[in-house]
Amino acid sequence: MMELLSKYVEFKNGKKRPISKGIIPVYGGNGILDYTNTANMQSGVVIGHVGVYCGSVFLVREECWVSDNAIKAMCKENMDLGYLYYLLSSLHLNERRIGTSQPLLTQNILNNIEVEIPELAIQKKISSTLELLDEKIKLNNEINNNLEQQAKTLFKSWFVDFEPFDESFVDSPIGTKIPHSLQMVQIGSLSHILETGKRPKGGAVATGVPSIGAENVKRLGEVNFASAKYIPVEFAQKMDKGKVHGYELMLYKDGGKPGTFIPHFSMFGEGFPYDDFYINEHVFKLDFGDKGFNEFCYFYLQTDYPYNWLANNGGKAAVPGINQQDVNSIWIYHPDNPIVKEYCKWVQPIFTTILRNCSQNVKLSQLRDALLPKLMSGELDVSDIEI
Structure with missing residues (x-):
């Protein structure tokens, strides 16, 4: 059954970032902008609100400050945070923006999106499946940076x-x-x-x-x-x-x-x-x-x-x-x-490992992106999968 996204998610505009410095990340529409000493969201999804990054999405599982060029998306009852992130990623939010010279995504647009949400247990299986791929990509990136x-x-x-x-x-x-x-x-x-x-x-x-x-x-x-x-x-x-x-x-x-x-x-x-x-x-x-x-x-x-x-x-x-x-x-x-x-001679295997990890990440990203719409639509049934 199709339902309004607002039933499961609370959307709020971010606020102007504080001047104070600290260790808490400040998120904007293009990711981490700075660090401060206070938070205005404990966990959730950060959505780009305006400009070129309108509709971008970032999963944040820690406290953070969401700036005024982004929107906070926080789970209500019966919504898994990981599932929310992948759901929002699948909705092509940048295509739902208004404005031409200055693209804009509003709370009203987000609240009125109609979606079909599976039960919480299925949500968690879907997010866990996709997170396995993202975790491997993240690990490869960490290895490469090191x-x-x-x-x-x-x-x-x-x-x-x-x-x-x-x-x-x-x-x-x-x-x-x-x-x-x-x-x-x-x-x-x-x-x-x-x-x-x-x-x-x-x-x-x-x-x-x-x-x-x-x-x-x-x-x-x-x-x-x-x-x-x-x-x-x-x-x-x-x-x-x-x-x-x-x-x-x-x-x-x-x-x-x-x-x-x-x-x-x-x-x-x-x-x-x-x-x-x-x-x-x-x-x-x-x-x-x-x-x-x-x-x-x-x-x-x-x-x-x-x-x-x-x-x-x-x-x-x-x-x-x-x-x-x-x-x-x-x-x-x-x-x-x-x-x-x-x-x-010493550096050659270093570069080979880095480039092979990059190549693997491309394949993992393609697999994740191919699975995403199929899992969200229910075309792939995960009810019997053990994660």
């Missing part, structure tokens, strides 16, 4: 603090002192591929071969599938540049506000984010033909000298961005150095 931090920490120890080098230091081309055995060369003097891809005239199409743009070169393991773009299969087959084979270093090439360029780097592979895909003209693919040295370069380019070099050069352009000369001019430690080689 592994990347380990690799970054060791890189800093060896190639910023130079702890393994028990030798004299000499002047370097970048104006710092480095171990005399750690030779520096410009990227342009090393054998490498540096190229972009492209999209056809008229831009991306609705289906075809995935094409990654600068918006998805943020950091290792991060891709926004909602922004997916495609190029025609025939167009991709004729391209001689821009295909991603895996473990190449991706550089954010151009974009941003005039006068400001913020470098970003990423790496794809092991079927993440797609088995077969290309980059567009706003992304550089840098490949030294050596997975380990590409991974070394991922961390190296985030250190002060190369990062600032790219930021400064990119910010000078009329349209913020870097060119091939900017990249080829960067000084880097020679890949033949024994300690560089040792790091490259």
Whole structure:
């Protein structure tokens, strides 16, 4: 039987966030914004209320402060919190908004949504089933963050603090002192591929071969599938540049506000984010033909000298961005150095594990998203499932 959502859920607008600082998270329409020392919700679902994040949903099982650009959704009797979160996720709330220039989702809209709610025991089985998938995704992300931090920490120890080098230091081309055995060369003097891809005239199409743009070169393991773009299969087959084979270093090439360029780097592979895909003209693919040295370069380019070099050069352009000369001019430690080689060998299984976890997360997310509407509609019966 269809019933109003308001029978099971209490909706309230959030309030302007406090100035005070603390450990209690402050939620807005795009997730955690800050931390404070007071709460206005003990647990519930946070819903984006206004703007670009209108209709977003976040499950919160702890006390928090919900800001004035979000709505609190709290369970009444006979409503499971986990089920409420997945129910709201399945309702495509962003499509129920009003307004054009400033999208808005109101309590009135939410209260008057009609739904069919199963008994509490069934709700809990549905939420438990979906939570198993989300918990595995969360665990993989935690493992990946830990592994990347380990690799970054060791890189800093060896190639910023130079702890393994028990030798004299000499002047370097970048104006710092480095171990005399750690030779520096410009990227342009090393054998490498540096190229972009492209999209056809008229831009991306609705289906075809995935094409990654600068918006998805943020950091290792991060891709926004909602922004997916495609190029025609025939167009991709004729391209001689821009295909991603895996473990190449991706550089954010151009974009941003005039006068400001913020470098970003990423790496794809092991079927993440797609088995077969290309980059567009706003992304550089840098490949030294050596997975380990590409991974070394991922961390190296985030250190002060190369990062600032790219930021400064990119910010000078009329349209913020870097060119091939900017990249080829960067000084880097020679890949033949024994300690560089040792790091490259050590870091390879780290990146492989991270990328395989990312690939698994894509499959788990697809499974969850396929199950969600079927479980919510009752098409899949979970009454006999033991969780």
